[in-house]
Amino acid sequence: MRFTKDHEWIAQSGDVATVGITNYAAEQLGDVVFVELPEVGRTLKPGDSLAVVESVKAASDVYSPISGEVVEINEQLSGNPEGVNQSPEDLAWFAKVRLSNPSELDGLMDRAAYEDYLAGL
């Protein structure tokens, strides 16, 4: 699993990567009340808004850390936004993306680096 400074995680499996938000992000957002997911088939490049997470506190964009095409979204989240608080780094993934440039993941942090980054916030 790789991590971004904007608190997205990304897990690669072959040429498809799963994207979600981290425990830290879910905790900071507070109770999530709405998740807006991208359409399947959308093409993303790094920095594009992948999803919108709305919590009681704020509405926040989730940015795509990578380029590729959305091949699947987590339909469960639309009727069950609290899932993002319950299992952010596992069950509450947002989207699966077919990577067009897997080397982009190399620039992201690993777990240890991300935890160091959090400690410095």
Place this chain on the structure above:
Amino acid sequence: MSMLSTGRPTRPEQVITRPATLTGAEGLLQHEPLIFELGGWDKTGVDLPPVPADFAEDDLGDLLRVEPIGLPGLSEPETVRHYVRLSQQNHAIDLALYPLGSCTMKHNPRLNEKMARLPGFADIHPLQPVSTVQGALQLIDELAHWLKTLTGLPAVAMTPKAGAHGELCGILAITAAHRAKGDTARDTVLVPTSAHGTNPATAAFVGYKVQEIAQTADGRVDLADLEAKLGPHVAAIMVTNPNTCGLFEREVREIARLTHAAGAFFYCDGANFNAIVGRVRPGDLGVDAMHINLHKTFSTPHGGGGPGAGPVVLSAALAPFAPVPYVTHGPDGFDLCEADAQAFGRMCAFNGQMGMFVRAYAYMLSHGADGLRQAAEDAVLNANYIKARLSKVMSPAFPDGPCMHEALFDDHWLEDTGVTTLDFAKAMIDEGFHPMTMYFPLVVHGAMLIEPTETESKAELDRFCDMVEALAGAVRAGDVDRFKGAPFHAPRRRLDETQAARKPRLKWTEPAPQAIAAE
């Protein structure tokens, strides 16, 4: 001797307990149900004419109502009492200090109300012939003159009906100006991270992409980031000055220079104009468009007390695109221009919020130039008094230097106490004070934004600061229970915001018949 004392005691007995009331009311304050729970459908407070003898239900075809309409039936006194009781459970600027940062809840002078009720202003209709409303048009024209004078800009669109409506007007004028030059490639609006949420919403509503400009450690626009993000794709920047951290953008002229050099326009969010009115003319800073919240800077009632009004001043480059209608003045007196080929369109059907124009104009005339300037200075002085006093018990977000009209604190001082900004705000309600703005601006963690306005006396500011200091003392003493469940003494306990957002109940539904029978 004959005595008619009827046994009435004239001194209170010593009361040792405070029993709960049998009805749930608190003294003469009633527990007030919803209006639907109050009024049955079996009666009505309105006398309706009898159904005409020749009325045939068939005339309505499939428009015939098949279910009861479901409106509560209340008599006039029941209706009046319902809303007066609700108003007793609410807060208002006429009750006490209302320190909502960025909202400028200042006193609404009664002179303004008196002027707005003059029949020549209050009883006119937008469709009257202009020859019969010359005085009203003259007032709009003179108010426009002073708004232009105070801002140093040559034109003003009077019709927008609130701050965000004014933003929309300004961005539409900017779009029209770019298009008139054949410049259609600009698809982005830059907005600082500390902006009011309406700024990016306005830009997105018009169809622009929104890009954020970073903030410096001292709470201001990061010029290097601005310069890096400006380019031929940027239509405008939207900057609030003073900004939502309560700080003056010291580099505002450089912001304007960079923006103009990139061919973009400088939209200023004028929500905080009350801090600088009479001292700074935004036109001199390089602003191209700015809305003026008459309901903030010029004291017209808002926040449930009245509608907003958001006239937009425009630079010479944007003036030709101002929306219709607008007031003109010719040899035959005042008139309304309803058609202008260059205007980008129309913001609303008629000519804006007349009642607010009268109040704002009355405020201007009764204060004069020196009075408006002093109002701005006193607003800044009051905010700095709060900042100075409360910095001893709370953590100011930007400790260095003075603030403008609002004092911003973060929740650093609450760390590890078990009390959050929300808890602290709710406890303030128990102590008889409306809380400040919380969790805004978003760039400051656990933000508490206090705007006392110029209308509060030192005694009132001290009462407020005494209360905050006392509550801060309770936090330090570990009295967490006082905060976690607050408010305890308000008409309602703390709301479940999560449930309200996840599973909102937006419509009252009649309880099932058996539930009624069981009561």
